[in-house]
Amino acid sequence: xxxxxxxxxxxxxxxxxxxxxxxxxxxxxxxxxxxxxxxxxxxxxxxxxxxxxxxxxxxxxxxxxxxxxxxxxxxxxxxxxxxxxxxxxxxxxxxxxxxxxxxxxxxxxxxxxxxxxxxxxxxxxxxxxxxxxxxxxxxxxxxxxxxxxxxxxxxxxxxxxxxxxxxxxxxxxxxxxxxxxxxxxxxxxxxxxxxxxxxxxxxxxxxxxxxxxxxxxxxxxxxxxxxxxxxxxxxxxxxxxxxxxxxxxxxxxxxxxxxxxxxxxxxxxxxxxxxxxxxxxxxxxxxxxxxxxxxxxxxxxxxxxxxxxxxxxxxxxxxxxxxxxxxxxxxxxxxxxxxxxxxxxxxxxxxxxxxxxxxxxxxxxxxxxxxxxxxxxxxxxxxxxxxxxxxxxxxxxxxxxxxxxxxxxxxxxxxxxxxxxxxxxxxxxxxxxxxxxxxxxxxxxxxxxxxxxxxxxxxxxxxxxxxxxxxxxxxxxxxxxxxxxxxxxxxxxxxxxxxxxxxxxxxxxxxxxxxxxxxxxxxxxxxxxxxxxxxxxxxxxxxxxxxxxxxxxxxxxxxxxxxxxxxxxxxxxxxxxxxxxxxxxxxxxxxxxxxxx
Numbered sequence: 001x002x003x004x005x006x007x008x009x010x011x012x013x014x015x016x017x018x019x020x021x022x023x024x025x026x027x028x029x030x031x032x033x034x035x036x037x038x039x040x041x042x043x044x045x046x047x048x049x050x051x052x053x054x055x056x057x058x059x060x061x062x063x064x065x066x067x068x069x070x071x072x073x074x075x076x077x078x079x080x081x082x083x084x085x086x087x088x089x090x091x092x093x094x095x096x097x098x099x100x101x102x103x104x105x106x107x108x109x110x111x112x113x114x115x116x117x118x119x120x121x122x123x124x125x126x127x128x129x130x131x132x133x134x135x136x137x138x139x140x141x142x143x144x145x146x147x148x149x150x151x152x153x154x155x156x157x158x159x160x161x162x163x164x165x166x167x168x169x170x171x172x173x174x175x176x177x178x179x180x181x182x183x184x185x186x187x188x189x190x191x192x193x194x195x196x197x198x199x200x201x202x203x204x205x206x207x208x209x210x211x212x213x214x215x216x217x218x219x220x221x222x223x224x225x226x227x228x229x230x231x232x233x234x235x236x237x238x239x240x241x242x243x244x245x246x247x248x249x250x251x252x253x254x255x256x257x258x259x260x261x262x263x264x265x266x267x268x269x270x271x272x273x274x275x276x277x278x279x280x281x282x283x284x285x286x287x288x289x290x291x292x293x294x295x296x297x298x299x300x301x302x303x304x305x306x307x308x309x310x311x312x313x314x315x316x317x318x319x320x321x322x323x324x325x326x327x328x329x330x331x332x333x334x335x336x337x338x339x340x341x342x343x344x345x346x347x348x349x350x351x352x353x354x355x356x357x358x359x360x361x362x363x364x365x366x367x368x369x370x371x372x373x374x375x376x377x378x379x380x381x382x383x384x385x386x387x388x389x390x391x392x393x394x395x396x397x398x399x400x401x402x403x404x405x406x407x408x409x410x411x412x413x414x415x416x417x418x419x420x421x422x423x424x425x426x427x428x429x430x431x432x433x434x435x436x437x438x439x440x441x442x443x444x445x446x447x448x449x450x451x452x453x454x455x456x457x458x459x460x461x462x463x464x465x466x467x468x469x470x471x472x473x474x475x476x477x478x479x480x481x482x483x484x485x486x487x488x489x490x491x492x493x494x495x496x497x498x499x500x501x502x503x504x505x506x507x508x509x510x511x512x513x514x515x516x517x518x519x520x521x522x523x524x525x526x527x528x529x530x531x532x533x534x535x536x537x538x539x540x541x542x543x544x545x546x547x548x549x550x551x552x553x554x555x556x557x558x559x560x561x562x563x564x565x566x567x568x569x570x571x572x573x574x575x576x577x578x579x580x581x582x583x584x585x586x587x588x589x590x591x592x593x594x595x596x597x
Contacts, residue, residue: 018091043084044243059395062081124310134158135212137213138256139256155185156181156237159198400533405513409508415444420515434534439484442498454556459552483536494557
């Protein structure tokens with residue numbers, strides 16, 4: 001419960017700023033224990049120690065196998081790298097003094113207190129953190145003069161980019177600009193700054209320095225970046241990673257800020273002098289004089305950048321308890337959940353009751369696909385050459401595909417999927433917040449079949465809210481990680497005649513990489529597809545609809561059920577016929593019955 005603390009049976013002995021086990025560990029690795037270290041610094045030292053001593057698990061790279069030194073510190077044989085930061089809170093005196101004051105305890109003994117809200121080792125996506133590594137165009141141009149240090153400083157930083165097309169806006173907040181992270185540097189032979197291209201997240205093409213913004217980013221753009229990280233479209237940076245980038249850029253960013261702030265103060269001084277605002281004039285002059293003093297400049301340059309850790313409730317990590325999922329619901333309105341209360345939208349009770357220490361169900365299933373079957377699949381469904389189908393390598397899990405890849409089942413192509421994904425399917429998957437491989441074949445039949453019926457009736461495109469009115473998302477029976485779309489109790493199914501069972505489909509999984517998500521010409525995609533398995537939010541009741549949406553559903557149900565059968569337009573036997581249907585589906589044409597007038 002909120003405000004509740006958990007007390008350990010054993011008390012930790014403290015010496016000065018840290019616990020005895022922590023100081024003993026630092027002394028054993030040659031660190032000066034007289035100098036107080038922050039929680040972030042200690043966490044970084046432990047991670048570095050684990051790398052040097054090969055303490056990371058061979059298969060699970062986020063799991064640390066504790067040696068005698070770490071076991072004495074953490075009192076456990078293994079820990080997850082994501083939990084190191086939060087575990088250190090009980091070994092720092094300042095953290096415990098704060099907890100003791102909040103709990104009203106007057107005891108002189110320092111007790112182990114576990115906060116309800118823990119800090120994880122991921123960096124928070126907030127303006128304070130982004131500012132530490134945000135580079136304006138003018139500063140990037142200055143840094144590019146020294147090519148030997150340019151790449152090391154710029155990679156990992158954030159820049160602000162405007163789309164080449166005025167109608168392309170940020171995919172979540174509809175901003176004209178978006179924050180992107182620099183991931184690689186490409187240089188031309190002449191090595192001039194105008195010919196340096198930046199590879200950035202969320203964009204297919206590299207960005208020249210001339211396309212970067214020289215202005216401050218907005219709060220809305222930072223919130224949009226946070227949402228993209230939340231959806232796992234971007235990799236999260238740890239406190240240590242962001243801190244390292246911030247420290248390498250601190251001097252350059254500070255000097256750039258000093259120059260810009262001094263110029264800004266001079267302009268304000270001139271303006272205040274012209275308008276006779278003596279009080280403001282005096283304040284501006286004092287500020288400028290202070291910035292020009294060597295002592296103040298030295299103070300600013302010697303400040304150590306502090307990265308804020310993510311303070312949201314610590315989610316179970318994939319390696320610790322995969323089956324628990326992240327339980328994460330986006331703060332961005334997903335159209336359908338905006339008007340639902342917390343009681344109406346949450347985890348499914350079936351999913352919660354079925355949680356345990358086992359992995360996602362799919363990770364216990366070996367892929368039955370072969371190189372020949374993949375080649376046949378690619379040829380039969382005319383998958384473009386810029387999309388690569390491949391089998392999993394040893395140690396790779398279907399629930400967590402490699403970077404840039406997605407897990408798929410071959411049966412999905414038989415029920416209507418085609419690569420790259422149709423924009424409608426991207427829209428639905430981003431709102432469902434689950435990976436494509438988490439939906440059962442019948443869920444895909446319901447999704448695609450309903451889309452076709454809507455097109456046949458010449459309605460506007462099917463919305464997520466209408467889908468929620470027709471179906472509820474339920475965990476697949478006797479499994480963890482798969483979901484199906486079921487009709488509400490007592491309600492008629494929109495798409496009928498789905499098979500009662502789909503045998504062997506779970507075994508036929510593989511990875512797809514390359515341009516599987518969208519055509520390479522599409523940039524700044526409006527909706528992105530999650531790739532890692534997760535526990536999506538479950539809606540407990542149908543949402544409210546507009547009058548038009550209610551009429552759409554009523555009109556669709558007026559179609560005879562035989563004309564709403566999935567069999568005519570999603571055949572499973574004849575691939576050639578199915579391919580024709582897929583082409584028509586992706587072109588927006590309708591297949592069985594004539595348009596309604």
